[in-house]
Amino acid sequence: MQLQQKFDAIIIGGSYAGLSAAMALGRSLRKVLIIDSGKPCNEQTPHSHNFLTRDGETPAHLAAIAKAQVLVYPSITYLNDTAINAQQTKTGFKIDTLTQSFESKKLILATGVKDIFPSIKGFAECWGISVLHCPYCHGYEVRSQSTGIIANDEMGYEFIKLISNWTEDLTLFTNGPVELDDLSKQKLALKNIAIIDKEIEELVHHNGLVNSITFKDGTQQKIEAIYARCAMQQNTAIAADLNCDYTPEGYITVTSFQQTTVPGIYAVGDCTTMMRSVASAVATGAIAGATLNRELVNEEFECL
Numbered sequence: 001m002q003l004q005q006k007f008d009a010i011i012i013g014g015s016y017a018g019l020s021a022a023m024a025l026g027r028s029l030r031k032v033l034i035i036d037s038g039k040p041c042n043e044q045t046p047h048s049h050n051f052l053t054r055d056g057e058t059p060a061h062l063a064a065i066a067k068a069q070v071l072v073y074p075s076i077t078y079l080n081d082t083a084i085n086a087q088q089t090k091t092g093f094k095i096d097t098l099t100q101s102f103e104s105k106k107l108i109l110a111t112g113v114k115d116i117f118p119s120i121k122g123f124a125e126c127w128g129i130s131v132l133h134c135p136y137c138h139g140y141e142v143r144s145q146s147t148g149i150i151a152n153d154e155m156g157y158e159f160i161k162l163i164s165n166w167t168e169d170l171t172l173f174t175n176g177p178v179e180l181d182d183l184s185k186q187k188l189a190l191k192n193i194a195i196i197d198k199e200i201e202e203l204v205h206h207n208g209l210v211n212s213i214t215f216k217d218g219t220q221q222k223i224e225a226i227y228a229r230c231a232m233q234q235n236t237a238i239a240a241d242l243n244c245d246y247t248p249e250g251y252i253t254v255t256s257f258q259q260t261t262v263p264g265i266y267a268v269g270d271c272t273t274m275m276r277s278v279a280s281a282v283a284t285g286a287i288a289g290a291t292l293n294r295e296l297v298n299e300e301f302e303c304l
């Protein structure tokens with residue numbers, strides 16, 4: 001498909017955050033191109049929770065409804081492709097995909113992040129099904145179950161403290177030497193939370209539903225649910241290529257209006273924050289869409 005090449009805005013990433021930005025821009029009569037490579041971070045999770053009006057939907061259905069509603073606006077084009085390169089031009093931005101090049105006055109990055117899994121057999125297969133990242137998304141479904149937290153140090157302590165809201169049947173798996181101070185260890189002991197420091201070999205599961213952990217010493221422990229916080233990396237280096245700043249944690253730096261440190265470039269959703277949720281992705285997209293449109297209105301209106 002050969003598309004018209006010039007747009008008011010290009011949105012790279014057409015999942016919840018990008019589609020939300022597109023909705024605001026389409027309703028502002030803006031000519032928009034959404035480029036999406038079709039790999040949202042939550043695609044493996046069977047049900048998405050904690051988003052008003054759509055609690056419990058499959059992630060794909062949620063995205064399909066959003067896409068259908070956005071594409072009602074005739075000035076919006078959705079392209080299944082991957083943006084591989086971006087550069088600034090005199091009038092805005094030039095984006096190269098695997099197949100074509102496009103130009104726009106403004107740019108929105110809605111590219112999400114990639115979770116980096118620990119090298120534990122079965123972890124990837126259970127991710128989003130019985131190995132969970134967020135209690136607000138999935139904690140209710142596994143409440144009161146026998147639950148493990150794969151984490152260590154004070155971050156692990158804070159994580160297990162949070163999860164104690166949903167279940168008292170908790171074990172901390174540090175997957176190696178314990179890095180907790182004595183006070184934290186004592187507090188966990190007082191709550192009957194065991195700390196297991198054995199290295200993990202495998203999560204034994206059936207279709208992603210974990211039933212036990214096998215340790216490298218050959219022993220096993222039954223478990224029904226696991227929480228883990230993975231390392232993450234940006235899905236694309238486009239923000240870096242365009243000289244956008246990042247936070248120390250590796251997220252694209254944005255203002256409360258989702259503007260990056262480079263004028264004309266906005267970033268929304270997971271690529272900007274560790275507070276990952278569909279609701280927050282949608283909210284940041286809506287803010288960016290409205291702010292970007294206002295920027296264009298100002299430029300057009302004040303241009304004499």
Ligand SMILES: Cc1cc2nc3c(=O)[nH]c(=O)nc-3n(C[C@H](O)[C@H](O)[C@H](O)COP(=O)(O)OP(=O)(O)OC[C@H]3O[C@@H](n4cnc5c(N)ncnc54)[C@H](O)[C@@H]3O)c2cc1C
Pocket residue numbers: 012013014015016017018035036037038039040041042043044045047048049050051081082083084110111112113115127128129133137138235236268269270271275276277278279281
């Ligand atoms: C396993 C799991 C389960 C979750 N469950 C829930 C839940 O129950 N409830 C909830 O509220 N939240 C949940 N979340 C969080 C939620 O899924 C994310 O916060 C949300 O998907 C973020 O939306 P996004 O648009 O920023 O990024 P994503 O949804 O990850 O989408 C990013 C999009 O950008 C595209 N992209 C990336 N790079 C390029 C490129 N170079 N060119 C073109 N396209 C590109 C990708 O293909 C993808 O489609 C879950 C997350 C995970 C990992």
